[in-house]
Amino acid sequence: MTLKTLRVGAVQVRRMIELAEGQWERSTIERALVSYGWARPADESGGVVVEWGGGPGSPHFFGRAPGDERVGWRIELGGGPTGPEDHSSYVRLPCALFWPAFGEEPADADPDDEDELDGQYGDDWARLPDAARADFHAEYRRIGALIRAELGEPLEVTEGELDEYTESWHLAGLRVTLCRTDDLNSYSHYDVITLGVGPARD
Structure with missing residues (x-):
């Protein structure tokens, strides 16, 4: 069992919250991404x-x-934001x-089993090669505490099957x-913790 983290801290949490505090328009979001160093301008046209x-x-x-093609810091983007009613957009x-996926932590795990995708991930990822799922949960709680320091308690908490959990x-x-x-x-090779921003659904 393995855990990889991107060392998300208060800076990254604040930046994501700033996206939710501003105008949900493509140009506004793109300017913010450039200012964070998460994107670069294409040319002088903006x-x-x-x-x-x-x-x-x-x-x-x-x-x-x-030249480094390994997986590192990344953001997943929905459709280009056009306003707060655009539910197809997100960052x-x-x-x-965490590996293995689907909420699994077999009690009789084979010590010879390996996370065969690990080599595809670069040095941005901190690795805990002997982690338990409890460590994955602890990382979720750590990031949640950073958000709570900014926004207080979540409005909604939803729990699903296979260890799914959203605040x-x-x-x-x-x-x-x-x-x-x-x-x-990763085509479901891993379970993932994501911090997302987008329009709220009714």
């Missing part, structure tokens, strides 16, 4: 090098060293990965979510 609509299957990577920051905070038509779920980017 365009930004991000691909909206890629979601988990085609995330936007940032902060990688030139998600993956924070941690949501609402801010003027937008919401911040901390989610523990299946990692679609």
Whole structure:
């Protein structure tokens, strides 16, 4: 069993909350991403090098060293924001990965089993190769405490099967979510913790 984290701290949490506190418009979000160093301008026209609509299957990577194709810091982007009623739009920051997925932590785990995708992940990821699922939960609680320091207690808490768990905070038509779920980017090889921002649904 393994845990990988991106060392998400108060700075990253504050930046995501700032996205929910501003105008939910594409140009506003893109300017914020550039100011964070999470995206770069395309040219003098003000365009930004991000691909909206890629979601988990085609995330936007940032902060990688030139030539390093391993997975590092990334954001998952829904459709380009057009306003607070655009429920197809979101920005998600993956924070941690746990293997095996689907809430599993077999009591009789084979010590020879390996996380065969580990080599695809770069040095941005801190590794705990002998972690238990309790460590994954502890990382969720640690990030949740950082959000609570900014926004107080969540408005909603939802629990699903296979260790899924989501807390949501609402801010003027937008919401911040901390989610523990299946990692679609790795084709469900991992469970993932994501910190997301997007329009709140009724």
